[in-house]
Amino acid sequence: MRLSTKGDYGVRALIELALHEGEGPVQRAVIAARRQIPESYLDHLLAQLRRDGFVRSTRGPSGGHELARPASEIRLLDVLESLEGSLAPLGCLEDGEAHSEQHVVCGQRWVWQEIYDAMRARLAAVTLAELLERDRTRKGRIAPSYSI
Amino acid sequence: MRLSTKGDYGVRALIELALHEGEGPVQRAVIAARRQIPESYLDHLLAQLRRDGFVRSTRGPSGGHELARPASEIRLLDVLESLEGSLAPLGCLEDGEAHSEQHVVCGQRWVWQEIYDAMRARLAAVTLAELLERDRTRKGRIAPSYSI
DNA sequence: TACAATCTCGAGCGATTTACTCGACAATCC
DNA sequence: GGATTGTCGAGTAAATCGCTCGAGATTGTA
Structure with missing residues (x-):
């Protein structure tokens, strides 16, 4: 369940x-x-980000x-899906695997679907600008309590 | 970001x-x-689950x-952490990596912390009994809308 | 007691993925 | 022309994944 270095490094680079936005x-x-x-x-990471129009x-x-x-x-979601593929x-x-055999026998799909949806929604709501802001003011404001 | 087959298979086995609970x-x-x-x-999966007292x-x-x-x-969380290690x-x-160098330079830790916490909370709230119930009545009731 | 059914344990292994490096080349500016 | 930068693709060492296999231990049955 670990993000690879591609995603990690790629986001760091974009931050x-x-x-230095607007400074050349x-x-x-x-x-x-x-x-x-x-x-x-x-x-390689920059090449990928260039291909997908971020850089x-x-x-x-x-x-x-x-x-x-x-x-x-x-959006963070778009960057990560560019670098990591599907999350x-x-x-x-x-997508496309909706009706495989595994599906029937899996038994835990629904929980992971919930978690996956929540994860994508959260990542879609965060932009580079917000990451940057928090990176600057290294207060790391307290995460609100939340649930899926 | 993919669960390995260990977690997937292991949970399937427990379901x-x-x-057949109580039937020997x-x-x-x-x-x-x-x-x-x-x-x-x-x-190997059963061996691990035995070691950790599930089987x-x-x-x-x-x-x-x-x-x-x-x-x-x-709890699903405990099973998965037994099989997969940290999620x-x-x-x-x-745990323990709280003050590494990477920490400073990462810039996205807080988002992932939020997602990680929400994921663990959700997995902790699901028991094998609930998985089983949904597996039996394959209605797959509609997931409620939610957010992190 | 023999023997068959079952779990137990660890070694090993091929394929894939990860996390890179390297080198040749292209563009641009001075 | 030469220094400085990015571009691209091949290659690669190490780790991880997803298993298999075989030798044994344990237990029930005849």
């Missing part, structure tokens, strides 16, 4: 870009150093990477 | 045992066939496996 491109080396990401690995890159001296859209319009906890929750 | 032991071969689990793999096994002819406690007292989506959410 770094959000931090940030170099790979800078992102990597500030967020503790292996530089050559970061390449724009420019080459040459003083080139680098920047957000392709405002941080307030980039579904069970295979039978994925 | 099968819950289905169920054989490995029966569980495996009914819930589509590789028989020799099931061995009691008896050898010899007409031996097999049964629940060590009432189905209504076995934490990020390493930095695990």
Whole structure:
């Protein structure tokens, strides 16, 4: 049930870009150093984020990477699904798998469906801008009590 | 973010045992066939569940496996954490990792903390008895709307 | 007592995934 | 032209996953 480093690193990188929004491109080396990401690995993550329209890159001296859209319009859910693929906890929750054999024999699908839905809803409600804000004011305000 | 087959298969097996609660032991071969689990793999899952006190096994002819406690007292959360280890989506959410370097540089910990807490709360509220009930009446009652 | 049925335990193993590195190349700016 | 940056794809070592197998222990039955 662990997020892979792709998702983790990728979001870190985007937070770094959000931090310098409107200040021109940030170099790979800078992102990597500030967020503790292996530089050559970061390449692949940026490539994926570029493909899906989150990041724009420019080459040459003083080139680098920047957000392709405002941080307030980039949802955490979309970023993570770009980098990780589906976040579904069970295979039978994925689109298209709705009527497999496993489905009948599984017995726990409904709980995971609830959890999956709640997770996606929460991730969809968080934008890079909000992540950035909390990253700046490192107060980490107390999480409200909640339930599924 | 996918549950491994251990958790999936293990819960399936326990549902099968819950289905025959109070009827004496169920054989490995029966569980495996009914819930589509590789028989020799099931061995390891049952061993783990035995170690953690969910299952009691008896050898010899007409031996097999049964629940060590009432189905209504076995929480899905405990079963899954027994089989999967921690369900934490990020390493930095695990006990003991509270003050690592990653923590500072991560920036998304709080969202995942919220999701993780909600997930554990939901899984803690579901017992084998409830899973069984829904498995029997395959109505799969409509999930209530909810949020984190 | 033999023997068959069942669980028990640990070693091993092939395939896949993860988390990278590296090198050749392309673009841009000076 | 050369320095600086990004781009792309191949490759790879290690870990994890999802099992199988075999040798044994235990128990019920004839």
